[in-house]
Amino acid sequence: MSTLMNTYGERTLTLTKGAGSRVWDDAGNSYIDGISGIAVCGLGHSHAAVTRALSEQANTLLHVSNLYNIPPQKVLADKLCAVSKMDKVFFSNSGAEANEAAIKIARKYGNDKGINTPTIVVMNSAFHGRTMATLTATGNTNAQKGFEPLLPGFVRAPFNDIAAIEVLAAEHKNIVAVLVEPVQGEGGVRVPDDTYLPELRDLCNRHEWLLMLDEIQTGNGRTGTYFAYQHYDFMPDVVTTAKGLGNGVPIGACLAHGIAADVFAPGNHGSTFGGNPLACRAAEAVIDTLTESQLISTVAQRGAQMLQAFRDKLAGNELVVDIRGKGLMIGIELEHPCMELVAEARKAGLLINVTAGNTIRLLPTFIMTDDETDTLVNGVVELIQNFQPTE
Numbered sequence: 084m085s086t087l088m089n090t091y092g093e094r095t096l097t098l099t100k101g102a103g104s105r106v107w108d109d110a111g112n113s114y115i116d117g118i119s120g121i122a123v124c125g126l127g128h129s130h131a132a133v134t135r136a137l138s139e140q141a142n143t144l145l146h147v148s149n150l151y152n153i154p155p156q157k158v159l160a161d162k163l164c165a166v167s168k169m170d171k172v173f174f175s176n177s178g179a180e181a182n183e184a185a186i187k188i189a190r191k192y193g194n195d196k197g198i199n200t201p202t203i204v205v206m207n208s209a210f211h212g213r214t215m216a217t218l219t220a221t222g223n224t225n226a227q228k229g230f231e232p233l234l235p236g237f238v239r240a241p242f243n244d245i246a247a248i249e250v251l252a253a254e255h256k257n258i259v260a261v262l263v264e265p266v267q268g269e270g271g272v273r274v275p276d277d278t279y280l281p282e283l284r285d286l287c288n289r290h291e292w293l294l295m296l297d298e299i300q301t302g303n304g305r306t307g308t309y310f311a312y313q314h315y316d317f318m319p320d321v322v323t324t325a326k327g328l329g330n331g332v333p334i335g336a337c338l339a340h341g342i343a344a345d346v347f348a349p350g351n352h353g354s355t356f357g358g359n360p361l362a363c364r365a366a367e368a369v370i371d372t373l374t375e376s377q378l379i380s381t382v383a384q385r386g387a388q389m390l391q392a393f394r395d396k397l398a399g400n401e402l403v404v405d406i407r408g409k410g411l412m413i414g415i416e417l418e419h420p421c422m423e424l425v426a427e428a429r430k431a432g433l434l435i436n437v438t439a440g441n442t443i444r445l446l447p448t449f450i451m452t453d454d455e456t457d458t459l460v461n462g463v464v465e466l467i468q469n470f471q472p473t474e
């Protein structure tokens with residue numbers, strides 16, 4: 084009998100060591116890590132710069148609380164603002180908490196304008212986290228089931244559908260913000276049309292709504308730019324990030340631009356651990372490593388190369404519905420549920436993920452060698468070619 088609450092189901096693999104793009108299990112078998120802890124360890128495992136920053140800071144000061152100035156927090160905020168062109172940052176410990184901050188900013192922004200039932204537009208098949216507000220924002224009724232009552236103040240539209248949001252705008256006079264992932268991750272690696280986000284920006288401008296991007300998964304280089312909105316020519320009002328920000332050390336951030344940056348006043352929000360010295364030093368090492376190297380352009384190139392390889396090698400395969408992605412966020416949607424491929428991949432020494440039931444999702448590290456990339460691509464192609472759906 085496990086003393087762990089059974090939230091993750093049965094777990095059959097025990098990983099005990101990682102280096103670069105590889106991890107090892109307790110029997111000593113090694114795997115190419117095709118998911119990087121769900122888009123967390125972009126720099127790979129046991130990255131020297133992160134390890135150095137952590138050990139230095141652990142020898143200096145772990146924690147003091149936000150009652151005091153925390154120099155590493157200030158340094159990290161400056162670097163995040165420089166790389167994002169956003170104005171201000173609030174630090175949290177996770178993605179869901181970063182989104183909680185964004186949701187509170189939207190509500191306060193509305194209430195400050197005299198809208199006392201502020202409402203946020205969210206999308207079908209969105210994923211924003213597991214806390215009550217972020218679970219409400221998430222577009223997955225299975226995840227929500229049993230946790231009613233959900234929160235008021237959210238309305239929903241299909242993803243990648245501007246007209247549907249225009250309809251909501253006509254129906255609801257209390258909308259204050261739109262919260263959306265630039266590429267839906269858990270929802271099946273859904274990449275919107277190139278016009279979607281810029282049009283959403285225009286729509287938000289016209290209605291004086293905040294455009295809030297959930298870049299918890301897409302941020303920190305994952306799609307081939309530091310943040311995914313940097314593929315376009317507009318600024319969001321709020322951006323949340325976490326996952327890759329600490330390369331494995333828990334840290335999240337809610338960034339804001341313009342009017343949204345000054346919504347919070349003293350006493351409006353806080354966190355005991357948020358922005359603590361240890362986590363900030365790790366994230367600083369990540370930002371430095373990403374911005375002082377060619378790694379992010381490698382992500383764009385490597386991602387495009389993998390996407391093309393999958394399209395070439397799987398051309399004509401009747402099980403494959405779609406192959407899509409941006410940078411090193413790649414989805415291969417199959418005709419049938421394919422959860423069993425995760426175990427098959429493991430036998431071949433590959434860690435992969437299946438999301439939304441029938442979409443193989445790859446979120447590899449940014450530092451794979453050519454050989455590791457070939458092994459991952461060829462291994463996944465072979466799995467699909469040999470796949471015999473049971474459903």
Ligand SMILES: *Cc1c(COP(=O)(O)O)cnc(C)c1O
Nearest residue numbers: 177178179210211212268299300
């Ligand atoms: C993972 C994720 C979250 C939640 O982050 P946690 O750190 O698990 O709370 C929210 N939004 C998106 C897009 C994510 O991928």
